[in-house]
Amino acid sequence: MPDWDGWTVLNKLKADAELAEIPVIMVTIVDNEAMGLDLGASSYLVKPVDRERLATLIEKHRAMRFSTVGKPGVPPANWPPKSQKSSRKLEPVGPRRD
Secondary structure, three states: OOOOOHHHHHHHHHHOOOOOOOOOEEEEOOOOHHHHHHOOOOEEEEOOOOHHHHHHHHHHHHHHHHHOOOOOOOOOOOOOOHHHOOOOOOOOOOOOOO
16 A cells, blocks of 8 residues: 555544444554554454454454344444435545455
């Protein structure tokens, strides 16, 4: 990411009310889990990443998201309907790598 580092991206995500509840799994070469968690990361992995650990964390967060659908006071994942969503465009974080 040429313009921002991972800490900046995490800060921006967690400062945006529309994005703050999205779980972030940090994958980095920096061994500073306490800082990552303090800044709002849901999980923190240091490279090289254990694929099984990453898969487990992704499944954990996916399961948590779907376990909240239909509970009182918790909007479903597709809320608000597209017609009511903000038209605000997100800034690109860096070059897309496909």
